[in-house]
Amino acid sequence: MSSKSVGDTVEKFKSISPAEFFYRNKEIAGFSNPARALYQSVRELLENALDATDAHGILPDIEITITRDKSKSFVYRITVKDNGIGIPPHYVPDAFGRVLFSSKYVLRQTRGMFGLGAKMVVLYGQMTVGEPVEIITSPIGSRRVYAFKIMIDIKENKPIVLYKASWPKNSDWHGTIVRVAIEGDWGRARQRVIEYVRRTAIVTPYANIVMLTPDNEVYVYRRVTESLPPPPRETKPHPHGIDLEMLKMLIKSSDAKTLEEFLIKEFQGVGKVTAERFMRQYGFDPNRDPRTFTQEELEKLAKALKEYSEFRAPRADHLSPIGAELIKLGLQAILKPEFVEAVTRKPVVYEGHALIVEVGLAYGGAIPPSDHPILLRYANKIPLLYDEKSDVSWKVVAENIDWSYYGIQFPAPLAILVHVCGTKIPYKGVGKESIADVPVIESEIENGLRQVARALKAYLAKKRREEELQRKAITLIKYIPEVARSLAVFTRASEPKISPEELEKKLFELVKRRLPEFPTNIKDVKDVVLSIE
Amino acid sequence: MFPGERVPISSLSSSIDVKARREAMEKLRQKFLELLKKVLNGEEPKMIIPKRTLSNTIYDKERKLLLLGSETFERNFLDMREARKFMQTVLMASIIYEALVNNEYPTIRDLYYRGKHTIRYRDHRGRVEEENTWDEQRESDAVLRDIEVYVGLLREDMLILSKEKGKVVGDMRIRSGDDVIDLSKMGHGAYAIEPTPDLIEFIDVNAEFVLVVEKDAVFQQLHRAGFWKKYKAILVTSAGQPDRATRRFVRRLNEELGLPVYILTDADPYGWYIYSVFKIGSITLSYESERLATPKAKFLGVSMTDIFGDPETGKKPYLTEAERKNFIIKAKKTDIKRAQELMNYEWFKTPKWMKEIDLFLKKQSKLEIEALTGKGLRFLMDTYLPTKIETQDFID
Ligand SMILES: Nc1ncnc2c1ncn2[C@@H]1O[C@H](COP(=O)(O)OP(=O)(O)O)[C@@H](O)[C@H]1O
Ligand SMILES: [Mg+2]
Numbered sequence: 024m025s026s027k028s029v030g031d032t033v034e035k036f037k038s039i040s041p042a043e044f045f046y047r048n049k050e051i052a053g054f055s056n057p058a059r060a061l062y063q064s065v066r067e068l069l070e071n072a073l074d075a076t077d078a079h080g081i082l083p084d085i086e087i088t089i090t091r092d093k094s095k096s097f098v099y100r101i102t103v104k105d106n107g108i109g110i111p112p113h114y115v116p117d118a119f120g121r122v123l124f125s126s127k128y129v130l131r132q133t134r135g136m137f138g139l140g141a142k143m144v145v146l147y148g149q150m151t152v153g154e155p156v157e158i159i160t161s162p163i164g165s166r167r168v169y170a171f172k173i174m175i176d177i178k179e180n181k182p183i184v185l186y187k188a189s190w191p192k193n194s195d196w197h198g199t200i201v202r203v204a205i206e207g208d209w210g211r212a213r214q215r216v217i218e219y220v221r222r223t224a225i226v227t228p229y230a231n232i233v234m235l236t237p238d239n240e241v242y243v244y245r246r247v248t249e250s251l252p253p254p255p256r257e258t259k260p261h262p263h264g265i266d267l268e269m270l271k272m273l274i275k276s277s278d279a280k281t282l283e284e285f286l287i288k289e290f291q292g293v294g295k296v297t298a299e300r301f302m303r304q305y306g307f308d309p310n311r312d313p314r315t316f317t318q319e320e321l322e323k324l325a326k327a328l329k330e331y332s333e334f335r336a337p338r339a340d341h342l343s344p345i346g347a348e349l350i351k352l353g354l355q356a357i358l359k360p361e362f363v364e365a366v367t368r369k370p371v372v373y374e375g376h377a378l379i380v381e382v383g384l385a386y387g388g389a390i391p392p393s394d395h396p397i398l399l400r401y402a403n404k405i406p407l408l409y410d411e412k413s414d415v416s417w418k419v420v421a422e423n424i425d426w427s428y429y430g431i432q433f434p435a436p437l438a439i440l441v442h443v444c445g446t447k448i449p450y451k452g453v454g455k456e457s458i459a460d461v462p463v464i465e466s467e468i469e470n471g472l473r474q475v476a477r478a479l480k481a482y483l484a485k486k487r488r489e490e491e492l493q494r495k496a497i498t499l500i501k502y503i504p505e506v507a508r509s510l511a512v513f514t515r516a517s518e519p520k521i522s523p524e525e526l527e528k529k530l531f532e533l534v535k536r537r538l539p540e541f542p543t544n545i546k547d548v549k550d551v552v553l554s555i556e
Numbered sequence: 557m558f559p560g561e562r563v564p565i566s567s568l569s570s571s572i573d574v575k576a577r578r579e580a581m582e583k584l585r586q587k588f589l590e591l592l593k594k595v596l597n598g599e600e601p602k603m604i605i606p607k608r609t610l611s612n613t614i615y616d617k618e619r620k621l622l623l624l625g626s627e628t629f630e631r632n633f634l635d636m637r638e639a640r641k642f643m644q645t646v647l648m649a650s651i652i653y654e655a656l657v658n659n660e661y662p663t664i665r666d667l668y669y670r671g672k673h674t675i676r677y678r679d680h681r682g683r684v685e686e687e688n689t690w691d692e693q694r695e696s697d698a699v700l701r702d703i704e705v706y707v708g709l710l711r712e713d714m715l716i717l718s719k720e721k722g723k724v725v726g727d728m729r730i731r732s733g734d735d736v737i738d739l740s741k742m743g744h745g746a747y748a749i750e751p752t753p754d755l756i757e758f759i760d761v762n763a764e765f766v767l768v769v770e771k772d773a774v775f776q777q778l779h780r781a782g783f784w785k786k787y788k789a790i791l792v793t794s795a796g797q798p799d800r801a802t803r804r805f806v807r808r809l810n811e812e813l814g815l816p817v818y819i820l821t822d823a824d825p826y827g828w829y830i831y832s833v834f835k836i837g838s839i840t841l842s843y844e845s846e847r848l849a850t851p852k853a854k855f856l857g858v859s860m861t862d863i864f865g866d867p868e869t870g871k872k873p874y875l876t877e878a879e880r881k882n883f884i885i886k887a888k889k890t891d892i893k894r895a896q897e898l899m900n901y902e903w904f905k906t907p908k909w910m911k912e913i914d915l916f917l918k919k920q921s922k923l924e925i926e927a928l929t930g931k932g933l934r935f936l937m938d939t940y941l942p943t944k945i946e947t948q949d950f951i952d
Contacts, residue, residue: 491680497679501687506633510588510650513584513650514589526596530601537600551677
């Protein structure tokens with residue numbers, strides 16, 4: 024069967040660097056083929072640009088430029104420029120050249136949080152085209168501009184700086200420009216990329232986003248409001264969200280001398296009274312130094328922290344919901360509907376982490392009618408485009424809700440926006456493109472949806488009433504000119520002559536008096552009857 | 557007057573026309589100025605119009621007439637369901653009025669075209685829609701009838717013309733317009749009864765009865781054979797369903813000249829109905845029966861008993877067994893249905909008609925007048941018709 028000798032079967036053991044791991048498994052991070060890679064690259068760079076702006080209270084101005092290489096087919100250059108906080112020059116090489124290096128490893132809601140995105144783009148570009156990434160950045164408050172060209176040493180997972188320069192800044196710009204060359208497939212990625220940017224624009228109505236595509240199309244999403252959602256604040260973990268390993272790390276990094284001090288200092292929702300009650304109930308000594316805990320004691324502590332029900336509920340101020348007003352503005356600006364409504368639900372707890380669901384609804388206007396609602400899904404402000412049908416939102420929108428109850432008959436021009444934000448979101452699968460149907464999230468989405476759908480129902484009922492009023496008025500008014508003209512014919516031979524115009528006015532008044540409620544937008548016969556040329 | 561000088565139409569019109577025109581104008585104007593005044597005074601513009609429905613059609617047994625009942629309905633511009641009809645009614649009235657003012661003689665088709673135009677408006681959803689004042693002539697005809705009953709003027713009175721269908725010959729002179737016409741000097745042709753028969757003046761007549769023939773072809777045969785001369789008749793044809801002018805003309809012959817009227821139709825339900833329209837009026841036009849119907853008209857034939865004989869009275873059939881075989885046509889389903897309908901009409905519920913219809917339903921056969929000329933024109937002219945009249949073998 025085999026000519027191999029026994030010696031060949033001896034396993035060789037070695038470890039690989041994170042860079043090499045992702046180099047070998049690039050599909051995990053969404054770089055499975057040239058089309059998907061192009062889409063994913065634009066996404067990572069755009070998300071970093073937004074994290075560097077709105078999370079820091081800056082109104083984003085972002086330019087995305089995608090160009091096709093003139094001679095090499097399937098080679099594209101992506102440039103993303105922002106007006107964000109910039110990157111301190113000494114961090115730039117690691118930020119772009121060391122996988123799992125990030126400024127976002129804290130409990131705070133941002134788009135990125137794994138220290139991976141930028142590096143995957145760089146890695147993928149390096150593999151397929153071989154050019155270094157170019158970064159130009161000027162941190163906020165800095166007087167200089169810094170430029171880098173960086174590649175990644177895959178075996179060692181560390182940056183190779185090929186070029187480095189800096190010069191004094193003569194404008195007040197701050198922010199970052201990142202430029203990479205990758206192998207891509209614009210033809211097949213086009214629609215998703217455009218849709219991704221459009222959906223991003225819906226939830227960032229406070230941003231200017233401009234995109235130039237390889238087809239030389241320009242997409243411009245203008246800022247429609249100056250108000251930003253409040254930036255998320257960093258927070259301490261909640262006792263219910265903790266596990267044994269995290270507990271060990273916290274103890275290690277804490278300078279607390281006693282258990283009581285440790286609990287009060289390192290957790291949210293734990294004050295002196297709560298800490299004492301907790302320790303009394305489980306029989307912990309408040310004065311013990313947590314560093315002296317045995318493995319067994321640590322396990323007991325971790326279990327008790329998860330179990331104890333008297334802690335205050337997790338806080339949500341490290342989360343950054345978009346807010347009902349901004350959702351409405353965004354839907355209004357991009358979808359141009361006739362009706363919008365949105366709601367931000369109260370925070371709920373999912374496995375010890377706070378979570379907020381927001382639901383928006385847009386109806387009519389420029390929305391094309393379709394056989395089911397158009398679903399716009401977001402997780403931590405990131406649009407989710409793939410795997411729609413397996414998402415919990417789809418289940419709620421398509422299965423749980425009986426739309427006819429809300430006066431909707433499909434095909435209908437209806438769009439539903441669902442935003443789930445939290446520091447822990449139960450994604451389905453590694454692609455992170457859909458959210459699992461966890462009961463608390465499902466019921467939050469459903470309740471939110473019912474809330475906005477009720478508003479739609481009321482709006483439609485009002486509209487129908489108004490239309491009915493108008494229809495009635497128009498049924499009569501449309502004949503007024505004809506009746507006036509005909510009746511005036513009989514006065515020609517007699518004095519005094521009466522003009523059709525005078526009769527029109529009289530008839531209009533009669534109609535107005537006849538209808539108890541008269542539509543306010545009809546002021547004159549001419550608002551209804553148009554002349555025929 | 558010099559050649560080429562323009563002559564106003566009115567001075568070319570007959571004096572009788574001018575008078576009729578003036579009267580119609582005045583009546584129409586009065587009626588619609590009332591409406592206009594209501595609008596100016598801020599009152600509801602509404603017309604009270606007699607209903608023209610079967611339910612409001614009454615058979616007057618005494619006078620033997622189909623008459624319009626006393627039910628009325630309200631056509632109010634401010635009523636959603638009536639607004640369009642209201643618009644159509646005043647529109648039609650204004651066109652008729654203008655035609656009268658301008659010395660015109662429109663046909664109902666003219667009126668339809670003159671009034672048909674497009675209203676463009678924005679609907680309750682903001683879409684631009686178009687609607688015609690009326691789409692089909694059926695609609696404009698309907699409001700014309702409404703105006704006739706509302707104003708109390710027949711279309712003839714308003715100088716609205718329709719196609720001439722009826723014809724007449726006989727030893728008689730009439731004045732039509734400003735001309736005298738001798739109905740005995742029409743050659744092989746005949747006088748086409750004008751659409752406004754009320755404007756005809758009877759000058760003198762030398763006849764003993766009126767024979768109305770449903771079929772134009774039979775009329776021509778009898779005319780050329782000299783029937784009216786030989787039997788002192790006024791010979792009329794309606795060429796199928798009689799129009800209003802023919803009915804009015806026949807009525808005047810009967811009423812004003814005292815001539816008995818005999819009607820000759822095919823032996824089938826359609827022939828019977830033609831007779832009943834002459835005699836008592838039609839349902840759709842019941843409002844004119846008072847002026848158009850000839851209650852004393854008699855159904856001369858061809859009757860079922862003429863074909864099959866009547867054992868009850870001992871009447872012999874005019875056709876032999878063999879002739880019957882040749883001339884009789886099998887009745888169609890629609891004929892049967894129509895016959896059953898007629899049985900329900902009040903005015904057919906007489907013993908003689910019941911016998912006639914029963915026999916038809918039993919034999920399921922019908923016969924055209926031409927069958928009698930098929931037996932020989934002389935038979936029709938010198939045997940059948942004189943015998944029927946002499947023996948008073950008709951249905952009243
Ligand atoms: N446009 C940018 N402006 C400011 N900082 C940036 C920008 N792009 C990347 N960074 C920095 O580089 C780090 C690494 O980015 P990335 O690899 O995408 O991981 P992540 O976004 O998950 O942190 C970020 O945490 C951030 O500090
Ligand atoms: Mg990132």
